[in-house]
Amino acid sequence: MQDSMTKLKAMLGRIADLNGAAAVLEWDQETYMPPGGTEARAFQIGTLRELGHEFFIRDSVGELLDQLSPEDFGPGSSDAALLRVTRRDYDRARKIPARLVADMARATAFAKDGWKKARDTNTYAHFAPHLQTVIDLNVEKAEAVGYDACVYDALLDEYEPGMKTATVAEVFANLRDELVPFVREVVGRPQPDTSVLHRFFADDRQWDFGLSVIRDFGYDFEHGRQDRSAHPFTTTFALSDVRITTRVDEHFLNPALFGTLHEAGHGMYEQGIATALDRTPLASGTSLGMHESQSRLWENLVGRSLPFWEHYYPSLQRTFPEALGDTTLDAFYRATNAVAPSLIRVEADEVTYNLHIMLRFELEQALVDRTLSVDDLPTAWNEKTEAYFGLRPASDTEGVLQDIHWSLGALGYFPTYALGNLMSAQFFNSAVDTVPDLENQIARGEFGPLLAWLRENVHKYGRMKTATEILESATGRGLEAESWVGYVREKFGALYGL
Amino acid sequence: MQDSMTKLKAMLGRIADLNGAAAVLEWDQETYMPPGGTEARAFQIGTLRELGHEFFIRDSVGELLDQLSPEDFGPGSSDAALLRVTRRDYDRARKIPARLVADMARATAFAKDGWKKARDTNTYAHFAPHLQTVIDLNVEKAEAVGYDACVYDALLDEYEPGMKTATVAEVFANLRDELVPFVREVVGRPQPDTSVLHRFFADDRQWDFGLSVIRDFGYDFEHGRQDRSAHPFTTTFALSDVRITTRVDEHFLNPALFGTLHEAGHGMYEQGIATALDRTPLASGTSLGMHESQSRLWENLVGRSLPFWEHYYPSLQRTFPEALGDTTLDAFYRATNAVAPSLIRVEADEVTYNLHIMLRFELEQALVDRTLSVDDLPTAWNEKTEAYFGLRPASDTEGVLQDIHWSLGALGYFPTYALGNLMSAQFFNSAVDTVPDLENQIARGEFGPLLAWLRENVHKYGRMKTATEILESATGRGLEAESWVGYVREKFGALYGL
Numbered sequence: 001m002q003d004s005m006t007k008l009k010a011m012l013g014r015i016a017d018l019n020g021a022a023a024v025l026e027w028d029q030e031t032y033m034p035p036g037g038t039e040a041r042a043f044q045i046g047t048l049r050e051l052g053h054e055f056f057i058r059d060s061v062g063e064l065l066d067q068l069s070p071e072d073f074g075p076g077s078s079d080a081a082l083l084r085v086t087r088r089d090y091d092r093a094r095k096i097p098a099r100l101v102a103d104m105a106r107a108t109a110f111a112k113d114g115w116k117k118a119r120d121t122n123t124y125a126h127f128a129p130h131l132q133t134v135i136d137l138n139v140e141k142a143e144a145v146g147y148d149a150c151v152y153d154a155l156l157d158e159y160e161p162g163m164k165t166a167t168v169a170e171v172f173a174n175l176r177d178e179l180v181p182f183v184r185e186v187v188g189r190p191q192p193d194t195s196v197l198h199r200f201f202a203d204d205r206q207w208d209f210g211l212s213v214i215r216d217f218g219y220d221f222e223h224g225r226q227d228r229s230a231h232p233f234t235t236t237f238a239l240s241d242v243r244i245t246t247r248v249d250e251h252f253l254n255p256a257l258f259g260t261l262h263e264a265g266h267g268m269y270e271q272g273i274a275t276a277l278d279r280t281p282l283a284s285g286t287s288l289g290m291h292e293s294q295s296r297l298w299e300n301l302v303g304r305s306l307p308f309w310e311h312y313y314p315s316l317q318r319t320f321p322e323a324l325g326d327t328t329l330d331a332f333y334r335a336t337n338a339v340a341p342s343l344i345r346v347e348a349d350e351v352t353y354n355l356h357i358m359l360r361f362e363l364e365q366a367l368v369d370r371t372l373s374v375d376d377l378p379t380a381w382n383e384k385t386e387a388y389f390g391l392r393p394a395s396d397t398e399g400v401l402q403d404i405h406w407s408l409g410a411l412g413y414f415p416t417y418a419l420g421n422l423m424s425a426q427f428f429n430s431a432v433d434t435v436p437d438l439e440n441q442i443a444r445g446e447f448g449p450l451l452a453w454l455r456e457n458v459h460k461y462g463r464m465k466t467a468t469e470i471l472e473s474a475t476g477r478g479l480e481a482e483s484w485v486g487y488v489r490e491k492f493g494a495l496y497g498l
Numbered sequence: 499m500q501d502s503m504t505k506l507k508a509m510l511g512r513i514a515d516l517n518g519a520a521a522v523l524e525w526d527q528e529t530y531m532p533p534g535g536t537e538a539r540a541f542q543i544g545t546l547r548e549l550g551h552e553f554f555i556r557d558s559v560g561e562l563l564d565q566l567s568p569e570d571f572g573p574g575s576s577d578a579a580l581l582r583v584t585r586r587d588y589d590r591a592r593k594i595p596a597r598l599v600a601d602m603a604r605a606t607a608f609a610k611d612g613w614k615k616a617r618d619t620n621t622y623a624h625f626a627p628h629l630q631t632v633i634d635l636n637v638e639k640a641e642a643v644g645y646d647a648c649v650y651d652a653l654l655d656e657y658e659p660g661m662k663t664a665t666v667a668e669v670f671a672n673l674r675d676e677l678v679p680f681v682r683e684v685v686g687r688p689q690p691d692t693s694v695l696h697r698f699f700a701d702d703r704q705w706d707f708g709l710s711v712i713r714d715f716g717y718d719f720e721h722g723r724q725d726r727s728a729h730p731f732t733t734t735f736a737l738s739d740v741r742i743t744t745r746v747d748e749h750f751l752n753p754a755l756f757g758t759l760h761e762a763g764h765g766m767y768e769q770g771i772a773t774a775l776d777r778t779p780l781a782s783g784t785s786l787g788m789h790e791s792q793s794r795l796w797e798n799l800v801g802r803s804l805p806f807w808e809h810y811y812p813s814l815q816r817t818f819p820e821a822l823g824d825t826t827l828d829a830f831y832r833a834t835n836a837v838a839p840s841l842i843r844v845e846a847d848e849v850t851y852n853l854h855i856m857l858r859f860e861l862e863q864a865l866v867d868r869t870l871s872v873d874d875l876p877t878a879w880n881e882k883t884e885a886y887f888g889l890r891p892a893s894d895t896e897g898v899l900q901d902i903h904w905s906l907g908a909l910g911y912f913p914t915y916a917l918g919n920l921m922s923a924q925f926f927n928s929a930v931d932t933v934p935d936l937e938n939q940i941a942r943g944e945f946g947p948l949l950a951w952l953r954e955n956v957h958k959y960g961r962m963k964t965a966t967e968i969l970e971s972a973t974g975r976g977l978e979a980e981s982w983v984g985y986v987r988e989k990f991g992a993l994y995g996l
Binding site: 032044221223239 | 511541544545719736739
């Protein structure tokens, strides 16, 4: 038995090396690669990912899994979890035919071009046939891997293992009932002046300020670094090398500042996974929702809070005396927390963001259920936008064509953003209950106890526990909307005098 | 037949992807990797290199090679060359037992530590047993792959395919007869003042100046870039992505300046290989000597020439007005070309450098022939140093322990440095004969015709031709010392008034 386990780990280790190497090549492509390197890089990444997949779906992996049972290892042990998670991944990977993987790769290569063309010309028709193919292939994948209640369950499960569509739908329904009227109230109140955020902020100073904050957070530069890329991301080469990227806009403070805090949240999650899990399938965040809960916690519940700015605003003012010298802490805090319904998800504020997700969740379900046709999608999108935001997109580019996800073949991904938001408030509340003096610590720029609480209750497990298991053991409750709604009502109620 | 060729190329392409990926990971390790990433990176690079080796020595590769013959493809065709070179690499790789590869990896891991300890404590005894193992394993490798005349032939052949020890020995003998008395003459003359090179030169200005020169050379930034590393190097991820590194010393102009020109020479060689050869074993420089001929040509024959500085010195002065404002072109040119015997190879000037190589070549041969024992090596080193340079190392650290190569397992590597120097002069002479007005072009900062000549006569072939074949077709002669000796006599004779 021990011998089989050793063999299995050696095989999985090799696969982890291939995937880690692919991540390095992808990171380099987004950060430093010269323009002419693209084609060769596609071959290299393709070979690494293909080998990783080939090695994983080998019969020999299945045979070793058959010889080993999680029950033979202590309950709660990492070896038992390793067998459980590897079995799940293996069965899922074996159920998806190689032909389908190839079809999806081809389809998304074309879909990305179709999507770009559709956006550039504001012509949905260029994207529609590709979207149809992506939906068809996703439904085919769902049928191949199987599901309990509905097709969407199988898609959601890829990004949020164990989560059910019905659970999400129920939680989102509660959320909508609270959120839509609350947003309406906020909109009726006077808006803060946000122009201060669009003054001139020198690139290198933004860069250094962001680094200084995440150093305080506890992002570990011995085992990570930050580079520049067009779209910010976090990537893990190994648990000992977790890197983040950011982008800087000299005429808008938010992207680099809050982007850095956000990615650092993702990065600290992976840096906090128990090192013993490295080079195994357990060595990553347990779900996209859980990941987003960590990035959002540091970006929003910490980074957009009043205690945080009580500590950091004076040094931000010293960093940008021309831009901020005439702006009070209160005015700055209000500007960074302005709430306004908008058409574009990635530009949305903390409060209205989840509405964008709920809209996509509902439309995605209708598309895979075939109760909504691809042709009718733009109209459905615009109608829902009007219902949720009281706004109507002037064009499909600022409507149904705004997100890249579907063109990448990702269906079932969007809900995880909102799950992350909800969980972030659940975790933060529990941390406040457990860590004495937490908000005063934040007001002093001390984050060690908060990070330690997250490490102990969330990070260290990697994929040993599901998101729901982590949530329940850390907060005593499953996924719910109340914590986040309560947080939003309190914070933005105060800000908007409601 | 065509089918077998397609299959073979697919296999070789995959191996090229793995090796290219490993090169990316190695580059990242030297440039950007956070300190904590070392151990995981070793696993990843190990897995990639191991898989590349495993895939290459498979029986199926041999079977395809057996089905295909270079004669079936046009003479001079890239397919014929591919079969020839792959057969050579394959036979060599298959002859070396896996056990020997593993022994060498283990031995060098220890040898590197032993070498560092020996240097740090100036105690040769810490390195001696490791060196003995490295020699024994190299001899074993030579016996495994076979050789014509002597053991050293097999070692040299790894770095300089087709080159024979006897040829090198004869050429070096001619060189020594000319060089030793010439150096003695130079030493008798007044020395230029080199202190100007040690003034303050701001890092970013050195960086930008170097980049501007190699942009003029024709180093292609669409397919390459320069980063910083402790030791400069050139690395090829694919023919479309060839990167260089440099290091900057603010109190010494030479490392960044001449290092950048040197690495750009290596880089332009690989960038100039015919793109059709990419993802095959032909897609690299044909030998280390040939590679060094290209780096030295740009660094020395171009970059330390009077025409070059006639063009660039005014702009260098404008870049560093405080440091260079009071120094004339003539004084600067003399400073950058000062000749003085010294103990340390990597600090040696253009003229005495080859003496350092000849010394190592003679000692290496004696070590593998067992006519010199490891215990007697330090004494032999010091005696030869005295004979060649008229100097005696005060310690083994500035003597026999100065180079890292042996601790890495590399025996037979050193001669390629001198072969590169000799070939660089042969190529440059031919280019001067063929390209009208070449030296005036250099004096105008125009390098297009020189680079085009090198591309057409050297670069484009990759490994399709051996170094000797390229040398003979480009210059009409095999390896010889006369061109380089003539160049040195003329240039340094003028500089030193001989």
